[in-house]
Amino acid sequence: MKSRLIAGLVSALVALPIAAAPVASADRDTDFAAQLHGFGIYGQRDFNAWLAKITCKRLTTGVDADARESAVFLSQNLARTTTTEQVWQFLGAGIPLYCPEHTAALTALAGDHA
Helix, strand or coil: CHHHHHHHHHHHHHHHHHHHHHHHHHHHHHHHHHHHHHCCCCCCHHHHHHHHHHHHHHHHHCCCCCHHHHHHHHHHHCCCCCCHHHHHHHHHHHHHHHCHHHHHHHHHHHHHCC
16 A cells, blocks of 8 residues: 555656646746737737747757847748847847757857947
């Protein structure tokens, strides 16, 4: 009986991170949407989060060599009314939130203009 209890607890603990993961992701997507709204960037929350995640994947796989190329990709996929400044704000909010390992892609551009 005690071994069944332990097995049940272990199963519950293993399942806990799997069950909690979507909640963390949803909160991150909501936080991202709130940041975008502060910049005047609207649209479907899920689409904007997906676009940020795709941008990260493009940087990871080398499809985009740097943040400039990511900005071009975003400008082609965000609403036509999105300004250049808003594209960079989207990128500046998305990278730290969804792929902080690529923050250097943003800071490298800042160094280019220093």
